[in-house]
Amino acid sequence: MIKHWSASSHTPVLLSEALRALAVQPGGRYVDCTLGSGGHAAAILDHSSPGGQLLGIDADPNAIEATKERLQHYRDSIKLVHDNFVNLQSICIKYDFFPVHGIIFDLGLSSLQLNGNGRGFSFQHDAPLDMRFDTRQKVTAADIVNSTSEARLAHLIRAYGEESHSHRIARLIVEHRPIETTRQLAQLIESAIGRRGRLHPATKTFQALRIAVNHELEHLEAALRQAVDLLGYQGRLVVISYHSLEDRIVKQFMQKEARGCICPPGVPACVCGHTPRLKLINKKVVTPSTAEIDVNPRSRSAKLRAAERIVSQEDSYATTEDHAFLTIARSRGWRRPVLLQKIKMAFLAA
Numbered sequence: 001m002i003k004h005w006s007a008s009s010h011t012p013v014l015l016s017e018a019l020r021a022l023a024v025q026p027g028g029r030y031v032d033c034t035l036g037s038g039g040h041a042a043a044i045l046d047h048s049s050p051g052g053q054l055l056g057i058d059a060d061p062n063a064i065e066a067t068k069e070r071l072q073h074y075r076d077s078i079k080l081v082h083d084n085f086v087n088l089q090s091i092c093i094k095y096d097f098f099p100v101h102g103i104i105f106d107l108g109l110s111s112l113q114l115n116g117n118g119r120g121f122s123f124q125h126d127a128p129l130d131m132r133f134d135t136r137q138k139v140t141a142a143d144i145v146n147s148t149s150e151a152r153l154a155h156l157i158r159a160y161g162e163e164s165h166s167h168r169i170a171r172l173i174v175e176h177r178p179i180e181t182t183r184q185l186a187q188l189i190e191s192a193i194g195r196r197g198r199l200h201p202a203t204k205t206f207q208a209l210r211i212a213v214n215h216e217l218e219h220l221e222a223a224l225r226q227a228v229d230l231l232g233y234q235g236r237l238v239v240i241s242y243h244s245l246e247d248r249i250v251k252q253f254m255q256k257e258a259r260g261c262i263c264p265p266g267v268p269a270c271v272c273g274h275t276p277r278l279k280l281i282n283k284k285v286v287t288p289s290t291a292e293i294d295v296n297p298r299s300r301s302a303k304l305r306a307a308e309r310i311v312s313q314e315d316s317y318a319t320t321e322d323h324a325f326l327t328i329a330r331s332r333g334w335r336r337p338v339l340l341q342k343i344k345m346a347f348l349a350a
């Protein structure tokens, strides 16, 4: 049975840490790329009041609907968009929402999705093997499970689930096809590898299928690249991830963007021309306190990374525009309408 969505039943993870990392300020403009139940969004709106604005994106139409109700109070300050964050740049251009003071990604699933919304994200609830964030998308988890070759299935379960028993699981899946429900699949995996430790044996395979269905890693990489371009000077990028594959992408992306030259070691003189566009905010990754984990066990695997947009002399904004522009931008004047216009022109011309 599909449960009725109540947007307030998801507890936002690392909330105060995220607000601090975003440096939320009154009048600021923010993008929440993973709106979910609007927990982070509501807090950002509270802290950016008066005058704050938020553009919220979610690929799940239920999230948009439920959160619209929750954020009623802020209806004049928000724009909620049902879309994939892989389209971040075009969404912000469409709604004339850039440059921004901060962008947040709180990846993965909301409690509403995990608590059995009939879309098969969790093996705790029996449901059709769907796993699409966006129901407009064609390919479901059942399609992948029932029509992918054994070798490809094993590779996918290994690569996206980091499951060492991937070959055994793939073989059993192929032998028992068609598999239509979460319970069928979870029981099959349990029979393939048995129960060990606290983690349910199906956890890694379900993660792998969800990542594959939603192209999660590719979309994250693409969206991070777009996010940097949308940040104004000293704008903040904050990402909360929940497994090592996501965190590796975020970490490597931020580290690369914070470096100057990225030529391979041994190249005698720089040929890449890469300039830093981000400054890392925290030396170490931020994780939830034991108190938070006690209250919200789902937060236990969360990792928050944050970076700030910097503008260097060689930055694309500066190449065509005069130095006065950069000087004013550096003195935090970039919100002034004339500067905004200039940044938009530079952005659109790039």
Ligand SMILES: C[S@@+](CC[C@H](N)C(=O)[O-])C[C@H]1O[C@@H](n2cnc3c(N)ncnc32)[C@H](O)[C@@H]1O
Pocket (backbone or CB within 6 Å): 010, 011, 012, 013, 033, 034, 035, 036, 037, 038, 039, 040, 041, 057, 058, 059, 060, 063, 083, 084, 085, 086, 106, 107, 108, 109, 110, 111, 133, 219
């Ligand atoms: C962990 S929840 C966010 C919870 C939210 N921060 C809150 O406090 O309520 C993640 C949300 O991101 C959405 N999501 C995941 N990948 C997405 C993508 N590529 N594009 C848009 N939304 C995505 C999911 O549908 C889910 O609603």
